[in-house]
Amino acid sequence: MAEIFIAVDAMGGDNAPKEIVKGAVGALEDKRLSILLVGREDVVKRELSSYKYDAGRVKIIGAAEIIGNDEQPTAAIRKKKDSSVVKGLNLLKEGQAQAFVSAGATGALLTGATLIVGRIKGVERPALGTLLPNAKGFSFLIDSGANVDAKPGYLLQYAKMGAIYVEYVLNIKKPRVGLLNIGAEREKGNTLTKEVYGLLETSDINFIGNIEARDMPLGAADVVVCDAFTGNVVLKYTEGFAKAMLGMIKKELMSSMLSKIGAVLAKGAFENLKKSFDYSEVGGAPFLGLKALVVKAHGSSDAKAIQSAVRLCTEFTEKGITRRISESIQKDNIKEETE
Amino acid sequence: MAEIFIAVDAMGGDNAPKEIVKGAVGALEDKRLSILLVGREDVVKRELSSYKYDAGRVKIIGAAEIIGNDEQPTAAIRKKKDSSVVKGLNLLKEGQAQAFVSAGATGALLTGATLIVGRIKGVERPALGTLLPNAKGFSFLIDSGANVDAKPGYLLQYAKMGAIYVEYVLNIKKPRVGLLNIGAEREKGNTLTKEVYGLLETSDINFIGNIEARDMPLGAADVVVCDAFTGNVVLKYTEGFAKAMLGMIKKELMSSMLSKIGAVLAKGAFENLKKSFDYSEVGGAPFLGLKALVVKAHGSSDAKAIQSAVRLCTEFTEKGITRRISESIQKDNIKEETE
Incomplete structure (x- = not known):
C-alpha cells in the first residue's frame, strides 16, 4: 500500500x-x-x-x-x-x-x-471552509457552516487556518484575507465584526480589511472570514441564485425563435459557465x-x-x-x- | 396642488x-x-x-x-x-x-x-425593506440594512411591517413570511433565529417557517425576515453576483465565433434578464x-x-x-x- x-x-x-x-x-x-x-x-x-x-x-x-x-x-x-x-x-x-x-x-x-x-x-472551534466560485477564480469562505454563534477569537483562528489552507493546498502565496462585512470602513458592522477587525489587524496574516458582499463575486479576497450563520447563508444563496439565474436565462432564450437559435450557437459557452458553478470541480469542504x-x-x-x-x-x-x-x-x- | x-x-x-x-x-x-x-x-x-x-x-x-x-x-x-x-x-x-x-x-x-x-x-426599531428579484418575481427582504445587532422582538415587528407593506403596496394577499435561516427545521439556526421562530409561530402573520437561502432566489417567500447584517450581506451579494455572472456569460460568449453570433441573436433575451436585476424597475427601499x-x-x-x-x-x-x-x-x- x-x-x-x-x-x-x-x-x-x-x-x-x-x-x-x-x-x-x-x-x-x-x-x-x-x-x-x-x-x-x-x-x-x-x-x-x-x-x-x-x-x-x-x-x-x-x-x-x-x-x-x-x-x-x-x-x-x-x-x-x-x-x-x-x-x-x-x-x-x-x-x-x-x-x-x-x-x-x-x-x-x-x-x-x-x-x-x-x-x-x-x-477554539474547528470551522468549515468552502471554495466559492467568483469571476476570477475562487474565494475560500470560512466558517461556512460549523459554529453559528461565534466569538471574535474564533474568527481570528478561522482566518489563520484558512490562510494556511489556501496558501499550501491551493498554492496562492500570501493569500488576501478579508472580513465579510456590510461596509468597507473599519467602524462598520455588528459587534462581532468590529471586534474581529481589531484582532485581524494586529495578526500576522495578510489582512486586507473588510470585504463587502458585493465585491466577493468579483474576486476581492482569497479567504473570506465570517461567522457560520452568515457564511452558510452566502453559500446556499450562491447555489440557489446561480440556479435561478441560469433558469431565467434559459426561459428568456426560449422566448423567441431568434434567441433560440442564438442559444444553440452559444451552447458551449453556457456549458462552461455551468461548470464554473459546478461543485464537483471544486471538491469538498475541509473541516479545519x-x-x-x-x-x-x-x-x-x-x-x-x-x-x-x-x-x-x-x-x-x-x-x-x-x-x-x-x-x-x-x-x-x-x-x-x-x- | x-x-x-x-x-x-x-x-x-x-x-x-x-x-x-x-x-x-x-x-x-x-x-x-x-x-x-x-x-x-x-x-x-x-x-x-x-x-x-x-x-x-x-x-x-x-x-x-x-x-x-x-x-x-x-x-x-x-x-x-x-x-x-x-x-x-x-x-x-x-x-x-x-x-x-x-x-x-x-x-x-x-x-x-x-x-x-x-x-x-x-x-422598537424601524427597518429597511428591499425588493430582491427572484425567479418568480420579488421577495421583500427586511431588515436589509438598519439594525445590525438585532433582538428577537425586532424581527417579529419587521415581519408584521413587511407583511403589511407587501400586502397593500404590492398587492399580494396574505403574503408568505419566511425567516431566513440555515436550515428548514425549527431547531436550526443561531440564538437569534431560534427565538424569533417561536415569536413568529404564535403571531397572526402568514408565517411559513424557516427559509433556506438557496430557496430565496427561487421565490420561496414573499417576505424574508432577517437581521440587518445578514440582510445587507444578501442584498449586496445579489448585486455583485448578478454582475459577476453576467460578466462571466459575456466573456464566455465572446470566446468563440459561433457563440458570438449566438450572443447577437440572443441579445434581446439578455437585455430582459439584465432588466430583471435592474433596481430602477423596483424603486427604492422603504424605511418602515x-x-x-x-x-x-x-x-x-x-x-x-x-x-x-x-x-x-x-x-x-x-x-x-x-x-x-x-x-x-x-x-x-x-x-x-x-x-
Whole structure:
C-alpha cells in the first residue's frame, strides 16, 4: 500500500454508494494514496466489482449502519457506533487514515469529527471552509457552516487556518484575507465584526480589511472570514441564485425563435459557465482545526466530486497542513502566555 | 396642488441633481401628487428649466448643504441643519409632505429619519425593506440594512411591517413570511433565529417557517425576515453576483465565433434578464416603522428609479400603511399589557 491513507464514506450522499465508490476508484490514479472504503461490505464489494483497480491499494472497512440527514447529530453519533461516519472517524483517531471524506449528513459529520477526532490543541472551534466560485477564480469562505454563534477569537483562528489552507493546498502565496462585512470602513458592522477587525489587524496574516458582499463575486479576497450563520447563508444563496439565474436565462432564450437559435450557437459557452458553478470541480469542504482532516463533500456529489475531494485530502496531507495550523495556533498561545 | 405631497432629495445620489429632478418631473404623470424638490434653489431651478411640467404641483424647498457618504451620520445630521436630507425630513415632521425619497448617504438618512421623523409608538426599531428579484418575481427582504445587532422582538415587528407593506403596496394577499435561516427545521439556526421562530409561530402573520437561502432566489417567500447584517450581506451579494455572472456569460460568449453570433441573436433575451436585476424597475427601499415614509433610493438611481420610488410613496400614502402598521403594533402592546 502507498503512504497516504484516505478513508471514504461509501454510504453518504444522494448518489451513494455508486458514485462514491466510482470516485474513490478514480482517485487511485494518484499513486501516492490508498483508499479505505467505509460501508456495508456486501454493497461496497458489489460496487467495486464493476471496476478494474489496484486491489492492493483498496481496503473495505465494514460498517453496517447509516446516519440519515434527519437524525439529531449528537444522539446519532453516540448510538450508531457501527455507522460509516463513526467508523470512518475512528480510523482517523487510530491513525489508520490521514483524512476522511463523507457526502453524508453534515451535522453528524461535524459533531462526530469534533467528538471523535478532536481539536488541535489551542483551536477554539474547528470551522468549515468552502471554495466559492467568483469571476476570477475562487474565494475560500470560512466558517461556512460549523459554529453559528461565534466569538471574535474564533474568527481570528478561522482566518489563520484558512490562510494556511489556501496558501499550501491551493498554492496562492500570501493569500488576501478579508472580513465579510456590510461596509468597507473599519467602524462598520455588528459587534462581532468590529471586534474581529481589531484582532485581524494586529495578526500576522495578510489582512486586507473588510470585504463587502458585493465585491466577493468579483474576486476581492482569497479567504473570506465570517461567522457560520452568515457564511452558510452566502453559500446556499450562491447555489440557489446561480440556479435561478441560469433558469431565467434559459426561459428568456426560449422566448423567441431568434434567441433560440442564438442559444444553440452559444451552447458551449453556457456549458462552461455551468461548470464554473459546478461543485464537483471544486471538491469538498475541509473541516479545519481537527487533529486529522475531515472533508464534507456536497450531498449531491458525483464520482468526479469525490475524486476531487480525495485529491484535496492528498495535498492536505502531503503539505502537512495539520502541523502548520497547530504551529500557528501554538505560537499565539505562547505569545499570550508570555505577555 | 394635489392631495399627496412627496418630498424628493434633489442633491442625493451619484446622478444628482439631473436624474433626480428628471424622475421627479416624470412622476407628475400621476395627477394625485405634488412634488417638493429639496436642494440648492439655483441648481434645481436650472434642472427644472429643461422640462415642461405642471408648475402648480412642484415646489422647491431650498437647502444649501449636502451630506456626503463619508460623513459620520449622527454628527452630520446634527451639524448640517440646512442639508437637503435634514430639510426633507423636517417636511415630514411638520406634516408638509407624507413621504421623502433620497438617493443620498444611507447612514445619515436612516439616522436622521429616526431622530427627526420619529418612530411609530411601540415600534422598537424601524427597518429597511428591499425588493430582491427572484425567479418568480420579488421577495421583500427586511431588515436589509438598519439594525445590525438585532433582538428577537425586532424581527417579529419587521415581519408584521413587511407583511403589511407587501400586502397593500404590492398587492399580494396574505403574503408568505419566511425567516431566513440555515436550515428548514425549527431547531436550526443561531440564538437569534431560534427565538424569533417561536415569536413568529404564535403571531397572526402568514408565517411559513424557516427559509433556506438557496430557496430565496427561487421565490420561496414573499417576505424574508432577517437581521440587518445578514440582510445587507444578501442584498449586496445579489448585486455583485448578478454582475459577476453576467460578466462571466459575456466573456464566455465572446470566446468563440459561433457563440458570438449566438450572443447577437440572443441579445434581446439578455437585455430582459439584465432588466430583471435592474433596481430602477423596483424603486427604492422603504424605511418602515416611522411616523411618515422615508424611502432610500439606490445611490446609482436614474430618473426611472426615482419615478418608481415616488410611485411607491404614493401607493404607501393612499393605502394608509403608517396607520396600518401602527394599529398592528398597538394591538400587540395592548395584548401584552392585559396578559
